[in-house]
Amino acid sequence: MTDTAAPLRPSPHQVEEHLRQIIKLLEKHRLVETLVDRDRASPRHQLIESLVHRQHLVELQLKLHSLHPADIAYILEALPLEDRLLVWRQMRDEQGGEVLLEVSDAVRDWVIEVLERPALVKVLGQLDADDLADLAEAVAEDVLAEVLQTRNARDRDWLQTTMAYPEDQVGHLMSPDILTVRENQRVEQVLWLLRGREALPPNTDQLFVVDARHSFKGVLPLPALLLNDPQQPISALMMTDPVLFSPTDDADDAARAFERYDLVSAPVVNERGKLVGRLTVDEVMDYIREESEEDVLNMAGLQGDEDLFAPIWASARNRWLWLAVNLCTAFIASRAIGLFEDTITQIVALATLMPIIAGIGGNSGNQTTALVVRGLALGEITPENTWHLVFKELGVGLLNGLVWGATVGLFAWLLYRNLPLGGVMAAAMLLNLLLAALMGVAIPLTMHRLGRDPAMGSSVLLTFITDGMGFFIFLGLATVFLL
Amino acid sequence: MTDTAAPLRPSPHQVEEHLRQIIKLLEKHRLVETLVDRDRASPRHQLIESLVHRQHLVELQLKLHSLHPADIAYILEALPLEDRLLVWRQMRDEQGGEVLLEVSDAVRDWVIEVLERPALVKVLGQLDADDLADLAEAVAEDVLAEVLQTRNARDRDWLQTTMAYPEDQVGHLMSPDILTVRENQRVEQVLWLLRGREALPPNTDQLFVVDARHSFKGVLPLPALLLNDPQQPISALMMTDPVLFSPTDDADDAARAFERYDLVSAPVVNERGKLVGRLTVDEVMDYIREESEEDVLNMAGLQGDEDLFAPIWASARNRWLWLAVNLCTAFIASRAIGLFEDTITQIVALATLMPIIAGIGGNSGNQTTALVVRGLALGEITPENTWHLVFKELGVGLLNGLVWGATVGLFAWLLYRNLPLGGVMAAAMLLNLLLAALMGVAIPLTMHRLGRDPAMGSSVLLTFITDGMGFFIFLGLATVFLL
Numbered sequence: 001m002t003d004t005a006a007p008l009r010p011s012p013h014q015v016e017e018h019l020r021q022i023i024k025l026l027e028k029h030r031l032v033e034t035l036v037d038r039d040r041a042s043p044r045h046q047l048i049e050s051l052v053h054r055q056h057l058v059e060l061q062l063k064l065h066s067l068h069p070a071d072i073a074y075i076l077e078a079l080p081l082e083d084r085l086l087v088w089r090q091m092r093d094e095q096g097g098e099v100l101l102e103v104s105d106a107v108r109d110w111v112i113e114v115l116e117r118p119a120l121v122k123v124l125g126q127l128d129a130d131d132l133a134d135l136a137e138a139v140a141e142d143v144l145a146e147v148l149q150t151r152n153a154r155d156r157d158w159l160q161t162t163m164a165y166p167e168d169q170v171g172h173l174m175s176p177d178i179l180t181v182r183e184n185q186r187v188e189q190v191l192w193l194l195r196g197r198e199a200l201p202p203n204t205d206q207l208f209v210v211d212a213r214h215s216f217k218g219v220l221p222l223p224a225l226l227l228n229d230p231q232q233p234i235s236a237l238m239m240t241d242p243v244l245f246s247p248t249d250d251a252d253d254a255a256r257a258f259e260r261y262d263l264v265s266a267p268v269v270n271e272r273g274k275l276v277g278r279l280t281v282d283e284v285m286d287y288i289r290e291e292s293e294e295d296v297l298n299m300a301g302l303q304g305d306e307d308l309f310a311p312i313w314a315s316a317r318n319r320w321l322w323l324a325v326n327l328c329t330a331f332i333a334s335r336a337i338g339l340f341e342d343t344i345t346q347i348v349a350l351a352t353l354m355p356i357i358a359g360i361g362g363n364s365g366n367q368t369t370a371l372v373v374r375g376l377a378l379g380e381i382t383p384e385n386t387w388h389l390v391f392k393e394l395g396v397g398l399l400n401g402l403v404w405g406a407t408v409g410l411f412a413w414l415l416y417r418n419l420p421l422g423g424v425m426a427a428a429m430l431l432n433l434l435l436a437a438l439m440g441v442a443i444p445l446t447m448h449r450l451g452r453d454p455a456m457g458s459s460v461l462l463t464f465i466t467d468g469m470g471f472f473i474f475l476g477l478a479t480v481f482l483l
Numbered sequence: 484m485t486d487t488a489a490p491l492r493p494s495p496h497q498v499e500e501h502l503r504q505i506i507k508l509l510e511k512h513r514l515v516e517t518l519v520d521r522d523r524a525s526p527r528h529q530l531i532e533s534l535v536h537r538q539h540l541v542e543l544q545l546k547l548h549s550l551h552p553a554d555i556a557y558i559l560e561a562l563p564l565e566d567r568l569l570v571w572r573q574m575r576d577e578q579g580g581e582v583l584l585e586v587s588d589a590v591r592d593w594v595i596e597v598l599e600r601p602a603l604v605k606v607l608g609q610l611d612a613d614d615l616a617d618l619a620e621a622v623a624e625d626v627l628a629e630v631l632q633t634r635n636a637r638d639r640d641w642l643q644t645t646m647a648y649p650e651d652q653v654g655h656l657m658s659p660d661i662l663t664v665r666e667n668q669r670v671e672q673v674l675w676l677l678r679g680r681e682a683l684p685p686n687t688d689q690l691f692v693v694d695a696r697h698s699f700k701g702v703l704p705l706p707a708l709l710l711n712d713p714q715q716p717i718s719a720l721m722m723t724d725p726v727l728f729s730p731t732d733d734a735d736d737a738a739r740a741f742e743r744y745d746l747v748s749a750p751v752v753n754e755r756g757k758l759v760g761r762l763t764v765d766e767v768m769d770y771i772r773e774e775s776e777e778d779v780l781n782m783a784g785l786q787g788d789e790d791l792f793a794p795i796w797a798s799a800r801n802r803w804l805w806l807a808v809n810l811c812t813a814f815i816a817s818r819a820i821g822l823f824e825d826t827i828t829q830i831v832a833l834a835t836l837m838p839i840i841a842g843i844g845g846n847s848g849n850q851t852t853a854l855v856v857r858g859l860a861l862g863e864i865t866p867e868n869t870w871h872l873v874f875k876e877l878g879v880g881l882l883n884g885l886v887w888g889a890t891v892g893l894f895a896w897l898l899y900r901n902l903p904l905g906g907v908m909a910a911a912m913l914l915n916l917l918l919a920a921l922m923g924v925a926i927p928l929t930m931h932r933l934g935r936d937p938a939m940g941s942s943v944l945l946t947f948i949t950d951g952m953g954f955f956i957f958l959g960l961a962t963v964f965l966l
Contacts, residue, residue, distance in 0.1 A: 010726050012740035016862055023867045070743040078863040080871045102743070191709060200706040202745060205688065222705055223683040226674060243493050257495035259772060260553035260585070262685060262765035264747055281764055282745035288768075289742060292775040293857060299782070300853030301846055308858045309871065312878035316886075319850050319879070323887060326846045330839045331894065337835040344827070344834050351827050351834035352820040355841070355950070356813045363784055363809045367802050370783030374776060375791045379499055380561040384506045388563045388792065395795035396802070403799075404806060411814065467838070 010068040019075050022063060026083050029056040061090045069095060073102035080309045085114060097126030100135065105290070106307035112138050121146050129155035130175040133162040161276070170254050171247030173287060174268045174277030177201035180210045181234055183217055188230035190220075203280040205264040209238045216267055216275040218242065244269050245279060251287055256378075258284045295455050301326070325460055333358075333468035340475035343483060349416050350478050353425060356408060357474045361432035361466035364400060368393050368440025369462055373454050376444060390441050397437030401430035420482055428474035435473075436466050493551040502558050505546060509566050512539040544573045552578060556585035563792045568597060580609030584617065588773070589790035595621050604629050612638035613658040616645040644759075653737050654730030656770060657751045657760030660684035663693045664717055666700055671713035673703075686763040688747040692721045699750055699758040701725065727752050728762060734770055739861075741767045778938050784809070808943055816841075816951035823958035826966060832899050833961050836908060839891060840957045844915035844949035847883060851876050851923025852945055856937050859927060873924050880920030884913035903965055911957035918956075919949050 011018065032053045064072060064087065072091065076084050076099070088111065091099065100111060100123060112120060112135075124132060124139065124147045136144055136159060148156050158176050165171030179200065181190050190207070194200075207225075209217040218238035228237055244267045245254050257263065258281060268277040294305060301322035306315060337344070337354070344351050372389070375381040381389065409426030413419050443461050444454035494501065515536045547555060547570065555574065559567050559582070571594065574582065583594060583606060595603060595618075607615060607622065607630045619627055619642060631639050641659050648654030662683065664673050673690070677683075690708075692700040701721035711720055727750045728737050740746065741764060751760040777788060784805035789798060820827075820837070827834050855872070858864045864872065892909030896902050926944050927937035 010740070010744040012726055012728075012736065012743070013732075016865075019865065020867075023865065027867075068744070074743070074862070077861070078865060078868065080868055194706075194709045195711070197710060199710070203688075203747060204706065205686075205747070222709070223677075223687065225709060226677045226705070227680055227682070228678070243495055245495075249496075253495065257493070259765075259768050260557070261493040261495070261551070262768075264686060264688070264764070281747070281768075282742075285742050285745075285764075285768060285771075288771065292779075296775075296779065296782070297853055297857065299779070300849050302850055302853060306854055308854060308863055309868075309875065312875060312882060315875070315879045316882045319847070319883070320886075322850070323843060323846060323883065327839070327843055327887060327890065330842045334835050334839055337838070341831045341835060345831045348824045348828045348834075351831075351837075352817050352824060354834075355820070355838060355954075356810070356817055358838070359813045359950075360806060360810055363806060364802070366783050367785055367805070370780055370785060371789055371791060374779065378560070379557070380791055382499075382502065382506065382561060384503075384510075385561065385563055385792075392792065392795060392798070396798045399795060399799045400802070400806065403803075404810060407810065467842075471838075 011071055015071045015074055018063070018067060018071060019078055022060065022075055022087065023079075023083075025056055025060045025063070026079075026086065029053065029060070029086075032056065057090060060087070064091050064095070069098035070102045072099045073104075073107075077104055077107050077308065081110070081311070084110075084309075088115075093122065094126060096123035097131070100124075101127070101131050104305060104307075105138075106305045106310065108135065109138055110307060110310075117143060125150060129158040130162075130177065133159050133172075136163055137167070165247055168251045169247065170245045170249040170251055170268055170279055171277075173251055173254075173283045174247065174279050175201075175283070176277055178267075178275065178278045179204065179207045180214075180275065181207050181220060183209055183211070183233070183235040183238070185234050186230070187225055187228055187232050187234070187237070190225060190234065191230065194225075201278075203265050203282055206242075208267050208275055208278070209234060210275050214275055215273045216244070216269045219267060242267065246270065247276060252291070252377075254279060255284050255288050255291075259288075298456050299459060322460075329460060329464035330467070333464060333471060336468045336471040337475065339472075340479060343475055343479045347421070347478065347482060349412075349418070349421060350475060353408075353412055353421075354471055354474050357425070357428050357432055358467045358470035360404060360408075360429065361436045361470045362463045364397065364433050365436030365440040365462045365466050366459055368396075368437055369444055369458050372441055372444045373458060376448050376454055381445070386441075386445065390438070393437040393441050394434060397433045398430075401433035404433070405429035421478075424474070424477045424481055428470070428477055431473050432466060432470045435469055436462070439465050494554055498554045498557055501546070501550060501554060502561055505543065505558055505570065506562075506566075508539055508543045508546070509562075509569065512536065512543070512569075515539065540573060543570070544575075547574050547578070552581035553585045555582045556587075556590075560587055560590050560791065564593070564794070567593075567792075571598075576605065577609060579606035580614070583607075584610070584614050587788060587790075588621075589788045589793065591618065592621055593790060593793075600626060608633060612641040613645075613660065616642050616655075619646055620650070648730055651734045652730065653728045653732040653734055653751055653762060654760075656734055656737075656766045657730065657762050658684075658766070659760055661750075661758065661761045662687065662690045663697075663758065664690050664703060666692055666694065666716070666718040666721070668717050669713065670708055670711055670715050670717070670720070673708060673717065674713065677708075684761075686748050686765055689725075691750050691758055691761070692717060693758050697758055698756045699727070699752045702750060725750065729753065730759060735774070735860075737762060738767050738771050738774075742771075781939050782942060805943075812943060812947035813950070816947060816954060819951045819954040820958065822955075823962060826958055826962045830904070830961065830965060832895075832901070832904065833958060836891075836895055836904075837954055837957050840908070840911050840915055841950045841953035843887060843891075843912065844919045844953045845946045847880065847916050848919030848923040848945045848949050849942055851879075851920055852927055852941050855924055855927045856941060859931050859937055864928070869924075869928065873921070876920040876924050877917060880916045881913075884916035887916070888912035904961075907957070907960045907964055911953070911960055914956050915949060915953045918952055919945070922948050 032049050072095065076087060079087060100108060103111065115123065120143060124135070129151070132147070148159065162172055162174065204222065206219040206221045209220055211217055218240040219242045220234055220238045224237040243257055243261055243263060247268055247270055263281060265278055265280045267275055268279055270276045297305065301319065303318050303321055306318050372381065405426040408429050409422040412425040413422030439462055444458045447454040447458060515532050555578065559570060562570060583591060586594065598606065603626060612634070631642065645655055645657065687705065689702040689704045692703055694700055701723040702725045703717055703721045707720040726740055726744055726746060730751055730753055746764065748761055748763045750758055751762055753759045780788065784802065786801050786804055789801050855864065888909040891912050892905040895908040896905030922945055927941045930937040930941060
């Protein structure tokens with residue numbers, strides 16, 4: 001956010017009410033449009049309608065102009081595409097940039113796509129270098145070049161610097177608005193310098209101490225300025241070993257450090273010891289939220305962030321990769337059944353019972369996988385404790401296998417009055433749950449060792465194995481013992 | 484965290500190295516233990532071993548004493564149960580309280596269970612009222628009463644106040660460490676008052692302005708003290724309409740407000756306008772992380788937060804409810820197959836193909852559900868845009884149904900050289916994907932309307948319907964058209 005613009009009053013408790021009012025205005029607006037269409041014959045009618053029409057837009061504008069950018073962003077996300085554009089057009093020109101920073105990635109991409117080039121250049125022109133860097137990847141290169149023409153060399157440099165780091169590194173998330181002081185200054189000098197400023201950058205809980213060559217020396221917490229004698233030198237008050245990051249540090253690790261140590265801001269220092277930027281808690285919170293939302297959507301089989309009101313075609317494409325993969329695994333797993341079609345013809349009850357074995361195996365394995373994926377994300381699983389984990393999960397699998405195997409065995413026996421069928425069912429359940437426990441640990445661990453994100457795809461692979469092997473074990477045992 | 488204790492140096496980059504070193508020390512320690520056991524015969528040997536033994540423990544103690552509580556918490560979480568207790572016992576007495584605040588809920592519960600009562604009372608005695616309130620629910624009432632005996636009336640009052648609010652309300656998360664000033668004071672008076680303090684409470688980015696009756700008047704950002712003339716009155720510098728919360732506000736809404744408006748702290752004001760506490764970004768970040776982790780684990784069918792190294796019995800119990808529910812739905816869905824056993828006996832290929840229809844239906848429906856659950860969590864789905872969403876998802880379902888229906892139909896035709904079978908397969912896939920889209924929206928929306936958390940259980944219910952109806956549609960169509 002640019003720190004010069006006076007922020008409008010945020011309204012955490014009324015934002016849903018604002019949305020409702022805006023939807024009502026949009027409805028009235030559309031109603032008038034329909035009337036105008038129906039009534040092409042009478043020019044006088046048209047004039048009246050068009051005045052009413054305009055009046056609704058003015059009301060909409062007044063409403064929007066009083067809202068905080070984050071609240072407008074929320075409202076845009078909750079509106080279907082055609083309404084969204086109408087609302088966007090009613091904002092004040094200078095609201096566009098701030099709102100663009102606050103919307104979700106999916107809506108941001110939509111705005112960038114739908115705005116005409118001059119409008120887009122104007123909106124992007126409102127952002128400072130730091131915020132522009134957040135959006136730069138989503139914008140076409142030539143548009144970005146046009147926006148940068150009006151910027152000074154420092155802004156252009158900053159953009160190049162941060163964009164050189166991948167999205168999941170600290171260098172990409174850091175911001176350039178740092179306040180620095182020198183070791184040999186005294187508190188009163190720093191206070192005097194600060195009084196010359198209009199405001200401090202948001203989330204400033206500490207100043208950074210550097211030497212003449214901009215080498216990082218330490219941090220000076222703001223309270224130190226307030227609590228100490230104005231004659232004290234900075235060198236006596238600064239902390240020389242704060243938590244600091246390198247621009248190439250993993251953003252996930254930095255996020256975890258912010259949570260663990262309750263940080264508000266932290267210096268970013270490069271390998272030559274120079275202070276290059278600052279990481280703040282608001283960027284980190286946004287990063288955590290985005291990542292965790294993306295994880296949940298990915299686990300459910302959506303490739304990326306999907307706009308709630310994306311066009312059907314775009315939505316379908318976002319889901320195809322996953323469905324295609326699942327279709328392949330389902331086909332292959334079903335071939336395990338194909339092997340035993342003769343057996344099924346003789347004992348058709350097997351066809352009825354087999355989805356139970358496969359299904360519960362998948363559920364149980366996914367429980368293990370979820371636990372292991374979280375353990376890996378928190379860095380809690382090490383080579384030394386892996387075996388411990390495997391044995392524990394096999395133990396849980398054994399216990400569950402005995403309990404649920406007995407349950408389904410009993411059910412099958414009673415339903416079909418066939419004791420051997422019950423026995424085969426119980427044995428197959430036990431074996432499939434043991435396999436699920438083993439695979440539930442092995443699959444995410446292997447993906448992690450191979451340097452892949454274990455949250456993505458572990459569940460597909462696991463369900464594939466518990467389905468295919470579940471069918472195979474059950475029908476195989478039935479062929480051996482029941483025919 | 485108590486604000487008086489000097490925090491030890493956090494080590495974001497070395498924490499995994501610390502863990503490795505501690506595991507090595509523990510291994511050496513265990514090795515010696517085994518040797519001592521084997522060699523009971525020689526007292527001299529025993530003495531030597533016991534000295535070596537002690538030396539490892541001393542090394543472990545030195546290591547632990549230098550670590551930040553949050554880093555020790557991480558290490559405890561990554562250790563199997565027996566090592567964990569040994570490590571806990573080697574910490575300095577005064578480290579216990581801070582570490583207990585930092586560990587995950589599952590490990591916290593384990594510590595509280597395993598510590599003997601006097602040790603637990605001692606650890607809890609180190610915490611201030613605010614932190615004690617965070618843990619109070621996990622502690623037995625009589626233990627809590629014993630801890631409170633040594634506290635003053637203010638601490639006891641605070642505990643009663645916060646514990647009266649449920650875990651998901653602002654009142655439960657707020658803290659009592661607020662710095663207040665008066666409207667009629669001048670900047671220099673406030674500065675003078677602050678200089679009398681040792682430190683500010685963590686995450687203090689603003690002071691709170693109250694009147695003589697502790698009624699909330701506004702906030703004074705710390706920078707205002709630094710940037711303005713010391714002669715200015717507070718009334719001229721304070722902001723009178725900041726974001727504030729009521730103790731009964733939903734914690735989720737407060738968390739979203741912290742993210743939206745990039746807050747570091749916010750006042751909590753009761754219905755009579757009195758300032759009762761303060762909400763800070765560190766509490767909010769912990770809340771967000773805990774909630775999102777719990778959501779992921781719940782979606783995978785774990786009832787609560789599960790310790791990675793929980794005992795087998797406790798783990799199994801944590802998973803039974805979900806497995807039992809799934810077993811019931813799987814049984815019922817399988818009865819849909821049972822209705823058509825005659826049909827399967829005549830065309831056994833149906834048994835092979837039916838899991839494909841059910842599986843892809845479930846995958847596709849879960850994609851829709853994930854999107855709707857997120858939209859509901861963000862408050863983006865309103866009565867006004869629900870129909871829009873339903874039609875969009877039905878559109879995606881239709882498109883997917885045509886594409887994937889044709890694919891599986893073609894596959895079935897080629898594999899079994901049976902065109903009508905392919906046709907039935909394609910039609911069943913299309914119908915099941917349309918059903919999945921409709922249910923994918925309807926199930927989470929209905930749960931939300933009924934006041935239940937749509938993230939929990941939506942997926943089970945959806946998979947139940949897509950499985951059962953998938954089997955029914957496919958086998959039903961086959962019975963009508965293929966026999």
